[in-house]
Amino acid sequence: MPRLSLAEIQSDAVHRDGVSVMEYDRSGVTPGIVHLGIGAFHRAHMAVYVDSLLKDAPDWGIIGASLRRPDTRDALAPQDFLYTVAIRDAEGTRCRIIGSVLDVLDASSDRSELIETMADPKIRIVSLTVTEKGYCHDPATGELDEDHPDIVHDLAHPDDPISAPGIILAALARRQAAELVPFTVMSCDNLPANGETARRIVRRLAELRGDTKLTKYVHSVSFPSTMIDRIVPATTDEDRALVTEQTGLDDAWPIMTEPFTQWVIEDDFPAGRPPFETVGAQLVDDVEPFELMKLRMLNGSHSTMAYVGYLSGYQYVSEAISDAAIHRLIRNLMTEEAMPTLPMGADVLAPYRDELLARFANPALQHRTWQIAMDGSQKLPQRLLGTARARLEKDQSIERLALGVAAWMRYVTGRDEKGEAIDVKDPMASRLREIADAAGGDPERLATGLMALPEIFGADLPENPAFTGPVILALKSLYATGASVTATAVG
The missing domain is CATH 1.10.1040.10 (N-(1-d-carboxylethyl)-l-norvaline Dehydrogenase; domain 2)
Structure with a gap:
């Protein structure tokens, strides 16, 4: 069975009933978003919304980053970072091939490249789904855990950070030094006031760095809150077999999900944003x-x-x-x-x-x-x-x-x-x-x-x-x- 790839899609291999393929020229898509924590949920949710708008807004492709393990990169790289979203309910399964993820970097080995990419002026949004623990905060108070081992490391090695807040701050520091406008930081994690939480954590980390110019710059960064909703179970070998049977292509890491999806976003993007509202997201003043x-x-x-x-x-x-x-x-x-x-x-x-x-x-x-x-x-x-x-x-x-x-x-x-x-x-x-x-x-x-x-x-x-x-x-x-x-x- 052939592997999912751009070449296979272009050869009409997946033009089957119940399978939809992106309607844009992937070669014309350029990155505008870096996403930290490119797990199953992101690929079933935000990446699908972005995939739906790339035909009319091709400068908003996604560069993903895995912060702890290279699993996602290793699975998707041989298939040109394409993957299948299988939408399942009692009536059956409908497959859609997603092309919005252009590349995936492994932060453990590609950290410098990741920070350099985030500092590129083409990147206007840095989004994240790193789960609650990825914020290195006290869940009871929402404040930065200043004794967290990753935070201790990042303060000692600010140019070689390992935490999500540390990586964001390192990229902002690069942009501040280059006199570039900051990117918008958009949390997509299941946290109350997730944007406020991200703002509080990154600002406090900047204060602990002791760089007044950087701290002032970080205070100009926008951190809109979002509400996200879609159920995404873990993918099993049986799921992979089902996707292969339906598409006729092997996919190392397809995503299984439900028909329902919801995304509510505070509309605060000074550096610009994709037209999320045209693909079903709800833009509001207060999430x-x-x-x-x-x-x-x-x-x-x-x-x-x-x-x-x-x-x-x-x-x-x-x-x-x-x-x-x-x-x-x-x-x-x-x-x-x-x-x-x-x-x-x-x-x-x-x-x-x-x-x-x-x-x-x-x-x-x-x-x-x-x-x-x-x-x-x-x-x-x-x-x-x-x-x-x-x-x-x-x-x-x-x-x-x-x-x-x-x-x-x-x-x-x-x-x-x-x-x-x-x-x-x-x-x-x-x-x-x-x-x-x-x-x-x-x-x-x-x-x-x-x-x-x-x-x-x-x-x-x-x-x-x-x-x-x-x-x-x-x-x-x-x-x-x-x-x-x-x-x-x-x-």
Whole structure:
């Protein structure tokens, strides 16, 4: 079977039913964006939007950068950085070949080239999806973690940085020295006020450098916030085989996703931007209402479903949401606890809730609960604890939110209800395991130990009985009766 490539596309090899190919001349596309963290989500979301506009705006191609591993570059380079997005639902699979990514640099080996590329005046936007942990910040406060090993390294070696903030600052320093206008920094990560977070982190890092001219320059940089939404499961060998069968071409790393996609962007791009609004993105003055809606309804329920579902024995989200008790729990979590904290009315929120439940039930995606459960220590503050704080401020109950937190606590012990090992992927995994081992299976000791982590729970929640009480009660129930019975009782 031939490998996906420009030559194969130009030879009409993929002109098949259910397969769409870019409608522009790839040779005429030039880069205008550098994207840090070119993982599956970026390739299913932003890169697809950009691909849709290149026919009319060919100067906005993307140079991607992998910050830790060369996997994406190694997979895509032999196929001219083309890849397939497979959109799946109960009706079938539709494949689209994407050409908006022109090159991928590996920051571990191509760091100088990456920074030089970002400093090129043709680059007007630097976007990023580096996950919560990539910001080297304290998730509970949103401030730069000045003791983070990567930040310590970058301050000692400013011209050879390894963190995303450090790489951005190094490129801005080059542009400032060359008297060029700064690029816009656009975060596409699932963080509250992601643009504000990126601004705060990069500005603080510049201040720590002690260069007043650079600090002033960084203060002129625009950091628009965005809200992004599309479910993107990890790609499996079965997925690759399906794409090969449908396209007739081997693709080393296709992307599987759902039909739904959403992108809300604050319109603040002094250096210029592509016409995102012409391809379905929504340009707004303030993204916060949309962001809160997604974080508290989609992300919060997703995480709760991942932990409760995994502990209940479900491998996939669609399986978990088909369980009547979990479905009721998630629906009520959104309706009774998340929706009242949001500024929109029920006329907006209720249809959004119903759409989310339908998306979760999509059997074609096979989105693993284990995948969603990753990096919970970084996700919890934004996805569940912010909603809990909003409700506690008004003396409102948090029973379902507390179950989501308690299920995370049970999950990070590293043992499921049958005593089988859980592969906990989290930057704090070893520390979490130490606390779990010290608790010795006592749920109250476990909850108290984990809630003592200020990076996750801050200083307020561990001192608030209205928070600690429901969490401990839910965790005790998880240990005594299991996730399925507890979900039924709480839902």
